[in-house]
Amino acid sequence: MAAASDRGELALVLHTHMPYVEGYGTWPFGEEWLWEAIATCYLPLLELLDRRGGDVTLSLTPVLADQLAAPGLADRFAAFLRDVRRETHRIDVAGCREAGREEWAAELERAAGDYERALARVEALERDGRGLLGAFAPHAAWTSSATHAVLPLLATDAGVRLQLETGIASHRARFDGPARPAGGPPAAGAAPANPAHEWRGGFWLPECGHAPWLDPLLEEAGVHAVCVDLTDVLGRGSTAQLAPLQSADGPLLVPIDRATMELVWSDDGYPAHGLYRDYHAFTVHHHRVWSNAGETYDPAAARAQARRDAADFVARTIARLDAGAAALGRPALAVCAVDTELLGHWWYEGIDWLEAVLDEAAAQGLRIAHLDDALQRHPAVPVAEALAADLPTTTWGTPRDLSTWDAPRVADLAWQARALELRTLGGTAAQTPPSPRALRELLAVQASDWAFQVTRELAGPYPRERAAGHAAALEAALAAGADPRDDGAVRNLAPHLPR
Template sequence: MTATGTGTVGTFCLVLHSHLPLLARHGRWPVGEEWLYQSWAHSYLPVVATLRELAAEGRGQLATLGVTPILAAQLDDPYCLRGMHDWLGDWTLRAHSAATRLPDLAAHEHRVSTAATAEFEAHWRHGGSPALRALRDSGAVELLGGPAAHPFQPLLTPRVRAFSLRAGLDDQALRLGARPAGIWAPECGYAPGMEHDYADAGVRRFLVDGPALRGDSALARPVGTSDVLCVGRDLEVTYRVWSPRKGYPGSAEYRDFHTWDHPSGLKPARVTGRRVPSERKEPYAPALAQHAVERDARDFVDTVVARLRALRGSTGRPALTVAAFDTELFGHWWHEGPAWLAAVLRLLPEAGVAVRTLGGAIDDGLVGDPVTLPECSWGSGKDWQVWAGPQVADFVARGGDVQRDLLSAVDTVPAGGGPSLRPDVRDPLADLLVDQALHALSSDWAFMVTKDSAAEYARSRATTHAGRVAELSGLLREGRRRAAQRRVAHWTDAPVPTFGHVDARDLARPA
């Protein structure tokens, strides 16, 4: 039965977005690989396994998944795959090491870690792309795309913005066999007119945060005069799970993320209470947590049903509610999150709610009148302050310099004459310049500074990438290719672009 049928309360869409920044590389992948491997083990493995299990029950259109090109590259990288397998083995060894001190926790961690290793070996040994592609091909999920290197798109010049978006969509087409029809724009960042960029790139739908629609997120809506649809995150429903101040993961029974058994690196405590210090928290009890999962899943389903009924009453037609989260919430930050997801996705249809992907909801006709969107994001204030506020004014200025240096290098005829880029041959130095520029323009650096989360690291990374762009651009404009090659050889990390398909010729202005 479709969402437009009278037998349903309305339609629910779950959207999960997976993203981790590309950390420092010293000839290999991230120095801070623990970030990647923790999220991979505790979120990506169990979430994909949960969706695959539900699909095997005959359920379709379970969720809409976004995986940023940066993360997709890491999940497919041979070095990361080997490192992940080693990390899973170490997890099991750490569990065994705690057996005499914390026997119940050690037994739980042994079961979870060995199950994760089996999941990895069965479904992920050739990379993340095969695992995601199998889910999509089964009809269980819709996959979203995004621009390369996760830039805050409103701060890019139209030419660089379009190039970054094409590069990201091309990356997904190469990995997964098809270009996505929808995207989760980095930080849900939007500037008026960007819908036309999306239309030119073949993007048919994108996410915005609910306040951009003044809370009217009950339907997908065409943006301006385009036929590109925006879909709003319903904060009334989303914040029931997790908000800046509250949500299910903070319940007393769930595993506490911030309390560690330092000898083993395991997390031995439950939340117990928000103001209870770590040394006074109660031991984690999986059975107690499972009861909380069942309770909170039922509460969420009741919330969705009430919301959809209220929307139908106010609009006079079947409505849509979209709950959208970072994937890392489920399993990494909230240990019981994947089990909660499974319970919710089984209970919603029993309550008369149609579960759909974004594309499925649109196909069901849940589309309203056109809307004019303001400048917006999903950050603090729902404006651009996180990525363009006073704390990061230097990032904005540096981003402008990076884009000017990049474009001048690919457009300028170097000293000695001849085209800057030959149309028949790729230029490895120019490709590397583009790669460094894309990383310099990542939104992650400004976010980490504004939120004071590894701010020094973020400033160092942004400065390093921008400095390389300035230096390499200058050498290429002057025709000093040998000097550029020598300089690249002295970089402390391997001079290999993250996205091997990105071709600087696609950015150069036609001769």
């Protein structure tokens, strides 16, 4: 086994994103997705990061930040916890007891405490003036495009610039903007300024969607590093996955390491263990009381399993880095990137697992490093030296191409978005600048979420209805010409449009 300083380090990257659902529907789709993510993932994770998470790399999409900063959001979230989750747990507990299932009732009463703690936490954040968005301020290091558009599918350089500039401006204004005057209030919707945490150019490509023609535009926007999925290009498990690449025209391309990630995020990964809580089986009011093995959920046994899985993850990562460092002849860098919502929401025990990983890393001698810091220590290999052929367009979709967002089933959405982009940013629109309303509706149309949900059959008619609604609103805005009025239909979306 190599010495810890020789083997290299692990970067844990959590990509935090929620589609723009604020104000667009409730059950079964819409704002309730956001409320559940806040209650079961974001607030518990932020408590962990506040205690000890300085070395975890957190990306936060501008479209999620837009929603967390929306006026009245905390009140609506608190009302959901008090009026919906508290009541649905009460009804399900009573129903289980009437059916003679005391063990289910007891588990539901325990689980209801998760939502009570979330309520107490959000109320405390509101009292101290930070709010939901402010809780992210010490941790949100990487940003993304304005509305999580798959950038290789955009039709114009102007469209890419709009997504990049709006997203980066949002992040900088909220998380590393100028400090407010002494004694003065923060700007509306802004988290407390944090000059010590200034953005360092880290940018999460939505869906890891990368094409070489994007690199100059990324560099122009100030992006210095992106994560890419080159599993099919470099080979799964290849040591080439363990070093950053230098693009010819732009930022560092940092491969995510599926040999590490799939220990966590795959059909056979840790969350599938029989002791963990089943995400897919519900009570009448959409609560969960069963384990993956079909037994009544045992939280103590599940936490113990999370510790065992954390120890296994760290041991396997050390072995991966040791082998990689030996092959590379220098310390290796493994990037384990997952959607933040996996932790606590989809995988109920995921935050317990993450904390145990931090414990085990210290015990076993694994360095966990913030990705921005790690990239200062690992020399980049020029893309031309690492690859025998030109770099293709890649994503982390299934398969690792654009088909999740442009295959025949969703091609109409892709073509509609491109046609609207051309009308809005090119042709006659170039002579008459589009209104802010038109730009905001275009950004909403371009979100990756609508095609993803259709392809994965996740939300019934909701994504098509949302795409059609934003397209119609964009058509109306274009017909109105340069009218600067904004009727607020897209609420708090993209308030940092480029001027």
